[in-house]
Amino acid sequence: MSEKASAKKPALHGRYGEWWQTAPSFGWLLFFFAVPTVLIIIMSFRPAGDYGGFAKGWSLKAWIELGHPSYPMIVWRTIWLSLVATVICIGMGLPVGYLLGRAEPKFRAVLLLLVVVPFWTNFLIRVYAWKVLLHPAGFLRHFLISIGVIGDDTLLLYNEWAVLLVMVYAYVPFAILPIYAAAEKFDFSLMDAARDLGASSIQAFWLVFVPGVQRGLMAAVVMVLIPSLGSYVIPELVGGPAGEMIGNKIAQRVFVDRNWPHAAALATLLMLVTLLPVAFAYLQGRRESVPSGEKKGGRP
Amino acid sequence: MTLARSRHPYATFATALALVFLYFPILVLVLNSFNASRYGATWEGWSFQWYRILFSAHSRDIWEALQRSVIVATFASVVSMVLGTGAAWVLHRYRTRLQQAHFGLIYLPIVAPDVLMGISLAIFFVALDVERNLTAITVAHITFCMSYVSLAVLSRLQDFDLSIVDAARDLGANRWKAVWLVIVPLLAPGILAGGLLAFTLSIDDFVITFFVKGVGSDTLPLKIYGMTKHTKEMPVINALSTLLLTFTFAIVWWVQRLPRARAGAA
Structure with a gap:
C-alpha cells in the first residue's frame, strides 16, 4: 500500500497537502483530547484551592493523599x-x-442481531434493569430466599458481586463481537483435521480454535478490561459504598469536595492502570503490522 | 435449530444461556412497565398508568431531554463524519511520522475510559471559562465519536484502489470533483456505518456528558439517571425504557433489512 501512496505524482494535494489534510482532525484531537489529558496530569501536582478548584504553585499533596x-x-x-x-x-x-462463526448465514444473522440489540440499548437503562431486578424488595431476592439459596438477611444489591455481575452483563457484547470477527475468518476445517488426527472436540476447541482466534481474543480483552477499569455508572447504581471503584472516587472529588488536584491525581492513577493493557495491545498490533483499521475489530 | 440436534451442543447451550442472561433483565423491565405495582416486587395486574404519566404534562422535561439528546447526537455525528473521514483518508494515503502520531491521537480516545475523558474535558472547559451548554457537550461528543468514524472508514479504504483517483484526474476531474464524485460515494457505506455508530454512542453517552454539562442542559441519559435516584419515578423509567427498546428494535431490524432489500432490487 505504501508504494502506491508514495507514487511520484500525487493526485490530490500540493506540496503541503498532507499537512492541510491532516490539520482538522489532528488539531481537534490535539486541542480537545491531548491538551486536556496533559492538563490533568499537571493539575495533580497543584495544591487544592481553599474554596474548591486549585491554587497556584506546586504540591505533592494530592499524590500523598492517595496513600490514605x-x-x-x-x-x-x-x-x-x-x-x-x-x-x-x-x-x-x-x-x-x-x-456465530460456524452457524449457517441465516441463523448467524439472527444470532448476531440478538447479541447486538442489547448493546444498542441505552447503557443506563440496562444497568438500571439490574438494579430493579436485584432490588431488596424485588421478586428475584424473594424467590431465592424462598428456595433457600440465600438467607433472609442477604442483600443482592450494593456489594462487589452485584458490580461484577452487571459489569459482565454490560460488557459481554464487547467480548463476543471481536471473537466473532476473528472466528469468521478462522478456517474451521482445521478443527476437522485435528479430530481426524485423534483430538476430541474439546481438545480441538482449546488447542486449535482458541489459538486460531488469538487476535480477536486480544481485542476482546482490551475492549472489556478498559471500560471495566474506568467503570463509574455500574458501581454508582448497584455497588453502594461497598462496591466503589476509582471512577466513583474521581467523581466524588470533582462534585462533592471540588478538590481538583485530588481528582486529577486519581485520574492520572487510573490512566496509568489502563495504559498498560493499551500499550501492550498497541505494540502487539504494530508488531503484526496489520492494516490499521482492522486490529480493533471490536465495536461494530 | 434444536439443542439436541445441534452439531455443536456445548457452544449452543452456552450461547442459549448467554442470550437468556442478556435478555432476562430487559424482559423483566418491560413486564414491570405494565405492572400496576409501584415497586415491581409483585405482580399487581396490568396497567397503563406509567405510560399515561409519561405522556402527561408531568413528564415534559423527559421529552425536552430527549430533544436535546437528538440535537447533540445529530450535530456530533455529522461533524464526526466529516472529520473522521478526512482523518481516515490521510491515514490511508500517507505513511509518515506525522500519520503515526495522527493514528495515535485517533486510537487513544477509543481506549481511554469515559471517566478520564469526562474529567479532563470538564476541567479544560472550566479553565478556558467557556459556558458549559449544549455546544460544549457537542464538542465533547465529537471528540469521542470521530475516532470510530475514522476506523469504520479506514476499514472501507483497505480495499480501495487509489489509482481510480488518478484515473478521474486524468479524465479531467478537478480535485473537488474527484473527491465528491469518486471518493465519497465509494466510501459512503463506511462513512454511514461510522456516522450511525457515532449517533448511537452520542445519544447513549452518560459519563462524559455528566462531567461536562452545566446547569439545565440535561440530555436523556442524565434525565434517566436523575430519575433512578427517586424510587417514585422508577415505573415511569420502565415505561420510557420499553418505548426506547421498541424503537431500537425497529431501527436495528430496519437497518439489517436494508442491504438485503437493496440486493433484491438490483
Whole structure:
C-alpha cells in the first residue's frame, strides 16, 4: 500500500497537502483530547484551592493523599473486579463467537442481531434493569430466599458481586463481537483435521480454535478490561459504598469536595492502570503490522 | 435449530444461556412497565398508568431531554463524519511520522475510559471559562465519536484502489470533483456505518456528558439517571425504557433489512 501512496505524482494535494489534510482532525484531537489529558496530569501536582478548584504553585499533596488507607483497597477492588469480569466475558464470548462463526448465514444473522440489540440499548437503562431486578424488595431476592439459596438477611444489591455481575452483563457484547470477527475468518476445517488426527472436540476447541482466534481474543480483552477499569455508572447504581471503584472516587472529588488536584491525581492513577493493557495491545498490533483499521475489530 | 440436534451442543447451550442472561433483565423491565405495582416486587395486574404519566404534562422535561439528546447526537455525528473521514483518508494515503502520531491521537480516545475523558474535558472547559451548554457537550461528543468514524472508514479504504483517483484526474476531474464524485460515494457505506455508530454512542453517552454539562442542559441519559435516584419515578423509567427498546428494535431490524432489500432490487 505504501508504494502506491508514495507514487511520484500525487493526485490530490500540493506540496503541503498532507499537512492541510491532516490539520482538522489532528488539531481537534490535539486541542480537545491531548491538551486536556496533559492538563490533568499537571493539575495533580497543584495544591487544592481553599474554596474548591486549585491554587497556584506546586504540591505533592494530592499524590500523598492517595496513600490514605481507603485507596489501596479501592484500587485493588477496581483491578480485581475488572480482571475477573474480563475472564468471565471471554469465557462467555468464546462459545458464542465460535457458534456465530460456524452457524449457517441465516441463523448467524439472527444470532448476531440478538447479541447486538442489547448493546444498542441505552447503557443506563440496562444497568438500571439490574438494579430493579436485584432490588431488596424485588421478586428475584424473594424467590431465592424462598428456595433457600440465600438467607433472609442477604442483600443482592450494593456489594462487589452485584458490580461484577452487571459489569459482565454490560460488557459481554464487547467480548463476543471481536471473537466473532476473528472466528469468521478462522478456517474451521482445521478443527476437522485435528479430530481426524485423534483430538476430541474439546481438545480441538482449546488447542486449535482458541489459538486460531488469538487476535480477536486480544481485542476482546482490551475492549472489556478498559471500560471495566474506568467503570463509574455500574458501581454508582448497584455497588453502594461497598462496591466503589476509582471512577466513583474521581467523581466524588470533582462534585462533592471540588478538590481538583485530588481528582486529577486519581485520574492520572487510573490512566496509568489502563495504559498498560493499551500499550501492550498497541505494540502487539504494530508488531503484526496489520492494516490499521482492522486490529480493533471490536465495536461494530 | 434444536439443542439436541445441534452439531455443536456445548457452544449452543452456552450461547442459549448467554442470550437468556442478556435478555432476562430487559424482559423483566418491560413486564414491570405494565405492572400496576409501584415497586415491581409483585405482580399487581396490568396497567397503563406509567405510560399515561409519561405522556402527561408531568413528564415534559423527559421529552425536552430527549430533544436535546437528538440535537447533540445529530450535530456530533455529522461533524464526526466529516472529520473522521478526512482523518481516515490521510491515514490511508500517507505513511509518515506525522500519520503515526495522527493514528495515535485517533486510537487513544477509543481506549481511554469515559471517566478520564469526562474529567479532563470538564476541567479544560472550566479553565478556558467557556459556558458549559449544549455546544460544549457537542464538542465533547465529537471528540469521542470521530475516532470510530475514522476506523469504520479506514476499514472501507483497505480495499480501495487509489489509482481510480488518478484515473478521474486524468479524465479531467478537478480535485473537488474527484473527491465528491469518486471518493465519497465509494466510501459512503463506511462513512454511514461510522456516522450511525457515532449517533448511537452520542445519544447513549452518560459519563462524559455528566462531567461536562452545566446547569439545565440535561440530555436523556442524565434525565434517566436523575430519575433512578427517586424510587417514585422508577415505573415511569420502565415505561420510557420499553418505548426506547421498541424503537431500537425497529431501527436495528430496519437497518439489517436494508442491504438485503437493496440486493433484491438490483
